[in-house]
Amino acid sequence: MQGSPPKGADASLVGGNIKYDQHFPRPEFALTFEVLFYRPPVMNATQQEEKEYLEEIKEKLTLAIRRVDDAVKQFSQELRQKKQYIHEHQSGMDDADMVAAGQSINRMAFTGDAAVSRKRKLLKLGQSPYFGRIDFVARGQVSTPIYIGVHSFFDERQRLNLIYDWRAPISSMFYDFELGEAFYKTPSGTIQGDIELKRQYKIRDGHLEFMLENDVNIHDDVLQQELAKSSDDKMKNIVATIQRDQNAVIRNETAPVMVIQGVAGSGKTSIALHRIAFLLYRFRETITAKDILIISPNKVFADYISNVLPELGEEHIPEMGMEELAVDLLENRYQFQTFFEQVSALLDYHDAGFIERIRFKSSFDFLSKLNQYLIYIENNYFTFNDLRVGPTVVPSAFLQQKFKAYHRVPLLKRFALVVQDVQAYVRDAARRKLTGQEKGRIGEAIPRLFKYHQVLDLYRDFYRWIGKPELLKIDQRQRLEYADVFPLIYLRIRLEGISAYEHVKHLLVDEMQDYTPVQYAVLSRLFLCRKTILGDVSQTVNPYSSSSAETIERVFPQADVVKLFRSYRSTVEITAFAQRITPNPQIIPLERHGQEPALVRCSNRSEELQAIQQLIKTFQSSGKHSLGIICKTLRQAEEAYEVIQAAGVQLLTEESTTFKEGVIITTAHLAKGLEFDEVIVPFASARTYKTEVDKSMLYVACTRAMHQLTLTYSGEITGFLLSPPPSGAPEPQ
């Protein structure tokens, strides 16, 4: 292509003032001549021309890779020489020389790293350079083909952008518009125009598998193909098929808090990760991967999503679970039950008191009461008396006034400050230095003006204050219940102040439904940055402590809330089946069909396990990648694992850290956020699934299936599956 006009450059001149856009080569033949209208021919109009163009692009990519290789070689040679030089001349170098040499080495290493990362991107483009194209005519300009890929490719020789990053402002039109009028926003304003051509490509291993002209329905064929595929052991990127409503969430730059509430399989996690990739691109001068934090439900989930950002050319993002955060914030001072243990306890036995405690501590009322208590102790737990230190009397009014003056300092942090003030007062009154004894007297007396000094004592007192001391249960080993962990942290933050996470510039919280108002209050105080919070209230693993978008909005009134109803993961049949458990008339399954979910009735448990073994064999010869056997409890999962023990079957527990394809036995709680080609739900009997928590587990388990779902049971089937699919549910699209 270099130096030659675009294909078919025998331009038809119809008039107009030609302006060549920076997005496209300025053809040599098009010198500055005035014409009335000009309609340039379509570049790469036919499939054959597209194939040839692809070869040209691949060649250019190969050349670019070679140039990067040469540069890397040169860097490492220079680096070696520099190190050698320093080694040889070390004795004659002063400190300043050493610092300068060190800086120069760091600079070279940094440039070398950047070259390696560029090479990685070019290699990836070599496999699949682009997936979309739009020919855009901005007002008063000529048509410009924009090829869109996972990364951009700027050909340095031609000084031309041959491939646009999917996150570039101009690429947004690929997702937002069909043929006809379109616009995109740039930092310097909105560009209006028309899309004259829109294409999608599937390029795999450098070969054009197919090409689609989109004149009406964006993405649907390609999307269908993507969704019909077998699952991977890692979440995939969806850049080629991002839908319009998803794109709006991904590219929202302004929301301080973005709450995404979406039905199972609506792409929440995918969108959130693509949003992070977008923000890293858009604000690349100010945010890097290490400035972002993902709060994820467990290590397996973190592993499952770990590929998306590196695939999009971004670095790995730091991740942590709520429990890790709690350990950090409580500085390892308290032992506590984990969330997984809390949910397991709810599933294993029905304890009305336990449920009552969880329910209360997950309410808004509880958060308001904690706030009222903080005001109460401030007004009532100080007892001011005159303080005698040697011959000096410090009046109670002075003490009171000093504490008041520090009202912006967290309460338990004020004592040290008042101690200093009192020492100064006594020193001035006595006109001499204080003795050690006097200092000791002040240091002891000032804290005694307040009733409690340990946060845990205050937390205990809170329950006495509300007249419900029975709502706090700490066992003999001083182990806190999970429901008490974040209230205690909240009090700690309010009373002692913590400023631990100021470096985080964007916080991503997945599975938002599992966190309570107090947890959000903690997050809002710890992370002052922008946030993306996502989840689905129907997928709570603890219905006694679940949060909806509305709950979260009360903590973050400035939030932008987006609701997603289109479900991409499962076939229409599986989605309709899951609707029996938790109906949501607003759900819109994507039109993709498969087998009806099967209910396999067995006469007893061991027959059930035999049936599952048979299903595993069928799966293993099916060519599908993943089968999830999802039980209600860990005990059931262990029981099934013990009996099944076939080669390649893995048990996923709370301690697991990775997600691999194959046959996995696990619990609904741990399977949350994951997906499998096929899912088996064992023990789907009335005995196993009877409470509200059980129902949530069953819903989560069934909605993990992409293509096939089987439930086995012995005895009576669970009542949650008896109701027919709700009528009036929206048709698939």
Ligand SMILES: Nc1ncnc2c1ncn2[C@@H]1O[C@H](COP(=O)(O)OP(=O)(O)OP(=O)(O)O)[C@@H](O)[C@H]1O
């Ligand atoms: N636009 C899209 N193009 C292709 N695949 C998509 C798209 N949106 C979602 N998907 C696919 O749908 C599946 C579900 O996505 P994801 O796990 O992000 O949904 P979710 O809403 O977080 O699900 P859940 O809450 O049930 O765990 C994934 O396989 C994802 O790749």
